[in-house]
Each structure stands twice: as structure tokens, then as C-alpha cells.
Amino acid sequence: MKYHAQVEISLKKGMLNPEASTIQRALALLNYQVENTATMEIIKFTLEAKDSDVAHDEVVEMCERLLCNPVIHDYQIQINPVGD
Amino acid sequence: MKVGIIRFPGSNCDRDVFHALELAGAEPDYVWWNQRDLSNFEAIVIPGGFSYGDYLRAGAIAAITPVIEGIKDVVKDEKPVLGICNGAQILAEVGLVPGVFTLNQKAQFICEWVELEVKTTRTPFTRLYQKNEVIRMPIAHAEGRYYTEYIDQLHDQDQIVLGFVGDNPNGSMEAITGVCDQEGLVCAVMPHPERASESILGSDDGLKFFKGIIDY
Numbered sequence: 001m002k003y004h005a006q007v008e009i010s011l012k013k014g015m016l017n018p019e020a021s022t023i024q025r026a027l028a029l030l031n032y033q034v035e036n037t038a039t040m041e042i043i044k045f046t047l048e049a050k051d052s053d054v055a056h057d058e059v060v061e062m063c064e065r066l067l068c069n070p071v072i073h074d075y076q077i078q079i080n081p082v083g084d
Numbered sequence: 085m086k087v088g089i090i091r092f093p094g095s096n097c098d099r100d101v102f103h104a105l106e107l108a109g110a111e112p113d114y115v116w117w118n119q120r121d122l123s124n125f126e127a128i129v130i131p132g133g134f135s136y137g138d139y140l141r142a143g144a145i146a147a148i149t150p151v152i153e154g155i156k157d158v159v160k161d162e163k164p165v166l167g168i169c170n171g172a173q174i175l176a177e178v179g180l181v182p183g184v185f186t187l188n189q190k191a192q193f194i195c196e197w198v199e200l201e202v203k204t205t206r207t208p209f210t211r212l213y214q215k216n217e218v219i220r221m222p223i224a225h226a227e228g229r230y231y232t233e234y235i236d237q238l239h240d241q242d243q244i245v246l247g248f249v250g251d252n253p254n255g256s257m258e259a260i261t262g263v264c265d266q267e268g269l270v271c272a273v274m275p276h277p278e279r280a281s282e283s284i285l286g287s288d289d290g291l292k293f294f295k296g297i298i299d300y
Contacts (some may be wrong), residue, residue, distance in 0.1 A: 015231075016255070018191035066148060069141060069177065071184045071233065 002048055002082040003055040009068050009075050010040040043067060052079045085298055088115040088125035090155070090171070092135035092146045097168065097278060101131040104281035108294035115151060122154035127164040127208070127297045130155075130171030132224070132276060142185070142227040143173030152178055164208040164297055165270045169225055172262075172272035181263050181272040182243065183232030185225075189255025193226040197286065199249040200261065200275055204242050206268045208300040209277075212292040218249055219289035221275040223261070228274040230256035230263070241266055246273055 011017050017039060024037035049055035056079050063075045087110045091098050098114060105112040112129075115122065122128060136145035146152070152174075158165055159180060167175040173185045188194060199220055202213040213219065235257060238244050246262030254261075254274075262273035277290025 016189065016229075018187050018189055018229075018255075022191045066144065067140070069144070069184055072186060072231065 001051065001055075002046055003052060004046055004078075004080045004082055005044065005055065005059050006078040007043045007059060007063060007067055007075055008040055008078075009043070009063075009073050010038065011072055012074050015072055046082060052081070055079045085110050085127070086125050087112045087127045087129060087297060088122055089113070090115050090117065090128065090130045090151055092117045092133070092149065094135045094137055095131055095133035095170070097132035097170075097276065100276075100278040101129050101168070104278035104291065104294050105129070105297075107281055108291060109298050110294065117146070117149045117151050120150045120154050122151070122158050123161075125158070125163070127300070128155055128158050128166070130165070130167040130174055131278070132169030132171060135170055135174065138227070141173075141177070143170060143175075143177040146170075146174045147177035155180070159265075159270055162267070162269060164300055166209050166293065166297075167270075167272040168276055168278065169223075169228075169274055172274055173227060175270060175272040180270045181265055182234055182238065183230055183257075183263060185228050185230055185272075185274060187227050188225070188229050188253075191226075193224075194228070194253050195222070195224040196253065197222050198251075198253060198275065200246045201249050203244045203247055203262075204264070204268070206242060207245060207264050207271045208269065208296045209271050209273075209293045210245060210296065211300075212296045219280075220287045221277055221280040221290050223253065223275050225254070225274055228256070228261065229254045230260045230274075232257060232263075238263065242268070245271055246275065
């Protein structure tokens with residue numbers, strides 16, 4: 001089976017996010033008063049796996065070994081069969 | 085004394101480090117990212133730059149290259165390893181030093197001379213300084229804000245190597261800008277000692293980083 005994988009990488013709760021702070025200040029310059037601005041990174045790819053659990057486990061491994069830095073990042077994984 | 089300088093696609097301080105090591109009296113040689121065996125070197129320096137374009141995170145892709153396995157063997161053999169700037173980010177990504185160097189507090193690239201305090205003299209690179217000595221070296225980075233979950237451990241085990249004096253330009257935790265592993269042999273610093281290795285550059289305060297490797 002072929003699956004679409006999407007990994008959403010965000011900073012752990014409480015971690016300073018300088019990019020988000022800058023965006024929030026820029027929005028304020030345009031008179032938009034917003035709060036709790038956050039940014040995150042999304043990485044998408046397709047992969048072959050026996051079933052969606054196997055695909056999920058493999059993507060977890062990718063997150064731990066390369067895609068994320070466990071010191072500062074949380075991640076969420078979505079797995080969907082190609083064609084859906 | 086043979087010292088290996090690791091080159092990745094995007095390294096750009098390799099020749100500066102070569103020059104500084106020669107000034108210090110070492111025999112430097114370049115090593116490409118795909119070389120696995122580093123056993124003919126007595127010490128290793130990972131220079132600054134933008135390895136793999138800083139894609140994903142600074143240092144993240146360099147951290148999974150074959151030469152890193154070689155560096156792990158160098159560490160097992162208890163030989164000194166120094167990471168400067170991008171080299172420091174790489175050592176943190178590999179986990180050879182604790183914590184992470186991440187996006188500066190003001191989300192800007194900072195390039196300026198700074199005053200630094202030498203916090204420990206137990207590493208090969210800082211053994212020729214006095215403890216608490218204040219030195220001048222340049223910084224040049226966008227991802228240099230130090231963060232660790234284990235700050236108490238760093239204090240308890242004397243793993244803080246350099247700290248900013250006065251201003252904390254990138255918002256690092258406790259103004260830390262250099263750390264080492266528990267043994268003190270793997271050292272990761274954001275400031276550039278090679279850019280302060282002779283007086284014509286504005287300071288030669290950094291030269292002892294390289295002199296300290298000799299005959300360690």
C-alpha cells in the first residue's frame with residue numbers, strides 16, 4: 001500500500017518562537033491585534049508500507065532520527081492511503 | 085600533530101581554521117564529509133559555515149553523514165573535538181554536547197565582536213586561559229540561542245565553556261555560548277576563535293583555542 005504522510009513539527013509548549021513573535025508584531029503594525037501566534041513546519045511525502053500502522057511507525061522513526069530535534073520539538077503525524 | 089578539519093558542502097570557515105591551526109603549530113588537513121576513518125588524526129575541528137544550506141535545521145543533515153561516525157570513534161579514543169559555529173550546531177544535533185543552538189531571540193543574523201568569559205579551563209581548547217578571563221571574539225550566526233533542559237547538570241559537571249559578558253545578543257539561556265561534554269574533550273562554541281587568531285584581525289584572543297590542542 002502507498003500512503004501519504006504529513007509531519008507537522010512545532011516547538012514544545014513554552015519554547016520561545018522568535019519567528020512567530022516577529023509575525024505578531026508585524027500584524028500589529030497593520031493594526032491587527034492578535035495573540036498566541038505560532039508557526040510550524042509541515043513535511044509531506046508518500047511511502048510504501050504493509051499497512052498504516054507500519055507506515056506510522058516508520059515516520060515516527062524518521063522524526064526521531066532526523067526530522068525533529070527532541071530537545072525543542074513536538075510532532076504530529078497523519079497517514080492516509082493514496083487515492084483517498 | 086595532525087588535526088583534521090571536517091568539510092561539508094556549505095562549510096566556509098575551513099580555510100580560516102586551517103590558517104589558525106598552522107599559526108598554532110599544528111599540521112592541519114581537510115577531511116571530506118564521506119570519510120569514515122579519522123584514526124590518523126590527533127584532534128578534529130568542525131568549522132563554521134552553512135552545511136547543506138542549513139536546510140531542516142542548522143547542522144541537522146551534517147549530523148547524519150559518515151564522518152560523524154568517525155568523529156564518534158575519535159571521541160571514544162579520548163581525542164579533542166572542537167565545533168565552531170555551524171560545527172557547534174552539528175555537535176549539538178548529534179548529541180555529543182547537551183542542548184541545542186536554535187533561532188536567535190530577535191530572529192536576526194548577528195555578526196559582531198563580543199566579550200566572552202572563559203567559564204572552565206578543563207577543556208583542551210581553554211586550558212591555556214585563566215578561569216573567568218574575559219576575551220574578545222566575533223560571532224556570526226542566526227541560530228545560536230543556547231537552550232537545554234538540563235542546566236543544573238551543566239553547572240554541576242562544569243560543562244559551561246563560554247558565556248557572553250554584558251549584553252546577551254542572541255538570548256541564550258544564562259548567556260551560555262559554549263558547552264562541552266562530560267569529559268570536557270568535545271567542545272561546541274558559537275564564537276569564532278579562528279577569526280580572532282592574530283592581531284591583524286583585531287584580536288588574537290582566540291589563538292589559544294588551537295594552541296591548547298597541541299601536545300594535549
